[in-house]
Amino acid sequence: MTTMQTSTARPATMQTPARAVYKDTRSLWERLRTNRNWLALWFMLPTAAFLILFLAYPLGLGVWMSFTDERIGRTGVFIGLENYEWLWNDSIFWLSVFNTLLYTIIASIIKFAVGLYLALLLNRHMPFKAIIRAIVLIPFIVPTVLSAIAFWWIYDPQFSIVSWSLIKLGLISNNINFLGDPNMARASVIFANIWRGVPFVAITLLAGLQTVSPSLYEAATLDGATDWQRFRYITYPLLTPIIAVVMTFSVLFTFTDFQLVWALTRGGPVNATHLMATLSYQRGILSGRLGEGAAIATAMIPFLLAAIAISWFGMQRRKWQQGSDND
Amino acid sequence: MNDFTTDRRSLLKGGATLLAAAATMSSEQLLGYAKAWAQTSPWKPEPGAKINLLRWKRFVEAEDVAFMKIVDTFQKANNITINVSNEAYDDIQPKASVAANTGQGLDMVWGLYSLPFLFPSKCVDVTDVADHLAKVGGGWSDSGKAYGMLNGKWIGIPVAATGGLVNYRIKAAEKAGHKEFPKDLGGFLDLVKGMHKNGTPAGMALGHASGDANGWLHWALWAHGGKLIDKDNKVVVNSPETAKALEYVKQLYENFVPGTASWNDSNNNKAFLAGQLHLTVNGISIYVAAKKENPAIAEDMNHAHLPPGLDGKTRELHLGFPILIYTFSKYPQACKAFTAFMLDPAQFNPWVEAAQGYLSPFLLGFEKNPIWTADPKNTPFRDVARTANTPAGVATMSEAAAAAIADFVVVDMFANYATGREDVKTAMASAERNAKRIFRGG
Structure with missing residues (x-):
């Protein structure tokens, strides 16, 4: 490892003679202790141990569990791909995959559009700028379960404030069945997720916008660029790395969302809002079939990896990021 | 048995206000009783025992107060500590x-349904x-045994159940042409229509x-002769009887207030108490709350058992409350002593009274508690243990049956058909497929 790293770090020609002249008389331990490359390794060890213990190990355990028929309270035996074969033919599982993709794609697109729009608005000079920016963050600060309960009341089949207001205004005659109808329920949970997710996107993009040098806009304005042209040729390209990061996170959060749906619908009505995460919980923890629950959770990994891959390879491979012109 | 009768008498002295009678036993008397009880108890708590007990969060405040009184007395009499933590139904x-999987954190859980069987x-x-x-409490009901025993040994003690019974508004039912609560499936459907x-x-x-959805949908399935599994745990849900039950529930569903497909356990309580819902299946908690907050509704409501099935037998699925002790507890004797103590008539009777009908006993002796007859609207809840079936139905309760109910196999089948998402055949076939997997290999 040492030689590999040093040889890539320095041109080989410089390195070889130096080695031949200098004869190291220190003990192996001494050398390991003081060698720069090894030293870096030592410094990384605590973090690595932390990550392995709390991230890699549980992940590995989960994946392993998905190949067993483990139930709560007793260890399982290895059953190979049986859990996956079963899920492959399970209509509820596929429904949950469909729901998760629908939920993620629609919510992410809208969150991005609304978030970007909000960020552009907030980037302007206006009175009470700081306070308004702080207010925007509220949905993000409120604990998910709390906001879910608020939405649960808003969507209540009997006591919904929305239904009540519209009835009082004489616009509708019956309560809206927000969570009782499959498509309405999907729309409702997606809306709640968007409400919650927009501030994260907006504030992060706003941070990105503030790093764009005003001189670029000045120059563009002098050149007679329109608003749209300034956005398209200055803001957007400079914002791309931030967009890549923020959307990767946003997609990951949305894909693995659990609390909101669980508090609102428990995956109902008739499983129309079951996400992979909620189904995994229902089967793994509530029903006690840890193996199957783990298989559902593991099945999320390829989707997550794909999401990461798309944003990192698709959006970040820009020449200008590696120091050359972006032409 | 002797203990039982003397205690009954001491309680009855208080007359109609039994709660007061129980309260007249001062805390010192209670402590004295508890100390004497500990002397004769076959379980000697480990010295300095510290028990972590998890229970469901109370629905009736007085019930919790009475429970904590028992806990407190037991702690003092035996010089041990019991930490009680409360969690909502769904989180228990x-x-x-x-805890079962990691082998730590808790010693006992007072949970729901068939928890020990998981x-x-x-x-x-x-x-x-x-x-x-059984000796001090007048014997176990059959449902109590079914809820507590696995392969001939008891793995949990079914403390009580809360009955999932019909709550209805008297005037609304009368207006719909039913002066008396219907006694058959046809009459019930007619009432709802x-x-x-x-x-x-x-x-x-x-x-x-x-609680709610599993309760009444299992009733509907059983009432029509349908079953998820037969006596030998063979999956038999795909049957003409199940199809009949599906049709029946669809007809009911079409006449329900909108939104029931999304309801969780609390929706019907809220809607009933707000006067927007006039019949539902629930525990006695609506009535208890109405007595306090909305006397007009309490006055106009009553309870009834769901109508008997096609064969004339009433089979209901009530929400059982079993208490269990983990094998990894360091204080099994203290846990056992506490379990026996809380169901001891001197403790259990005042507790049942405080619960105002929310706790229906599995021990038959407690059916005589005056709470059940003091208010005739409480009476249907007395017989909960007699109509109760476990989620396994005619089979014996098992790990798989506990898994099936937790995975909503039956609920989803009915909901899929009633809401029109699947036809009868597909709904039954998917339930069959799910159940077969859960019950594979036994």
Whole structure:
């Protein structure tokens, strides 16, 4: 490892003679202790141990569990791909995959559009700028379960404030069945997720916008660029790395969302809002079939990896990021 | 048995206000009783025992107060500590399961339904406690045995159940042409249809409501002769009887208040108390709350058992409350002693009274508690143990049956057909497929 790293770090020609002249008389331990490359390794060890213990190990355990028929309270035996074969033919599982993709794609697109729009608005000079920016963050600060309960009341089949207001205004005659109808329920949970997710996107993009040098806009304005042209040729390209990061996170959060749906619908009505995460919980923890629950959770990994891959390879491979012109 | 009768008498002295009678036993008297009880108890708590007990969060405040009084007395009499933590219905099972899996954190759980059957190998054999309680409590009902025993030994003690019974508004039912609560399936459907027509609709949960939806939908399945599994745990859900039950529930659903497909356990309570729902299946908690907050509704409501099935037998699925002791507890004797103590007539009677009908006993002796007859609206809840079936139905309760109910196999089948998402055949076939997997290999 040492030689590999040093040889890539320095041109080989410089390195070889130096080695031949200098004869190291220190003990192996001494050398390991003081060698720069090894030293870096030592410094990384605590973090690595932390990550392995709390991230890699549980992940590995989960994946392993998905190949067993483990139930709560007793260890399982290895059953190979049986859990996956079963899920492959399970209509509820596929429904949950469909729901998760629908939920993620629609919510992410809208969150991005609304978030970007909000960020552009907030980037302007206006009175009470700081306070308004702080207010925007509220949905993000409120604990998910709390906001879910608020939405649960808003969507209540009997006591919904929305239904009540519209009835009082004489616009509708019956309560809206927000969570009782499959498509309405999907729309409702997606809306709640968007409400919650927009501030994260907006504030992060706003941070990105503030790093764009005003001189670029000045120059563009002098050149007679329109608003749209300034956005398209200055803001957007400079914002791309931030967009890549923020959307990767946003997609990951949305894909693995659990609390909101669980508090609102428990995956109902008739499983129309079951996400992979909620189904995994229902089967793994509530029903006690840890193996199957783990298989559902593991099945999320390829989707997550794909999401990461798309944003990192698709959006970040820009020449200008590696120091050359972006032409 | 002797203990039982003397205590009954001391309680009866108080007359109609039994709660007061129980309260007249001062805390010193209670402590004295508890100390004497500890002397004769076959279980000697480990010295300095510290028990972590998890229970469901109370629905009736006085019930919790009475329970904590028992805990407190037991702690003092035995010089041990019991830490009680409360969790909402839905959170009990995951927490208990995690404790079972990791082997730490809790000593006892007072949970719901068939909790001990989800991890029977982690539950202490409490046959000795059950036998003792049968002696002092007037014997176990059949449903009590079914809820507590696995392969001839007791893995949990079914403390009580809360009955999932019909709560209905008297005037609305009368207006729909039913002066008396219907005694058969046809009459019940007619009642629900009539109420819908009059704009005083009924509604029962078809969502993932672990208590409410599972309760009445299992009743509907069993009433039509349908079963998820037969005596030998063979999956037999795909049957003409199930199809009949599906049709029946669809007709009910079409006459319900909108939104029941999304209801969880609390929706019907809220809607009933707000006067928007006129018939539902629930525990006595609506009535208890109405007495306090909305006397007009309490006055106009009553309870009834769901009508008997086609064969004339009433089979209901009530929400059982079993208590279990983990095998990894360091204080099994203290846990056993506490279990026996809380169901001891001197403790259990005042507790049942404080619960105002929310706790229906599995021990038959407690049916004589005056709470059941003091208010005739409480009486249907007395017989909960007699109509109760476990989620396994005609089969014996098992890990797989506990898993099936937690995965909403039956609820989803009914909801899929009633909401029109699947036809009869597909709904039954998917339930069959799910059940077969859960019950594979036994």
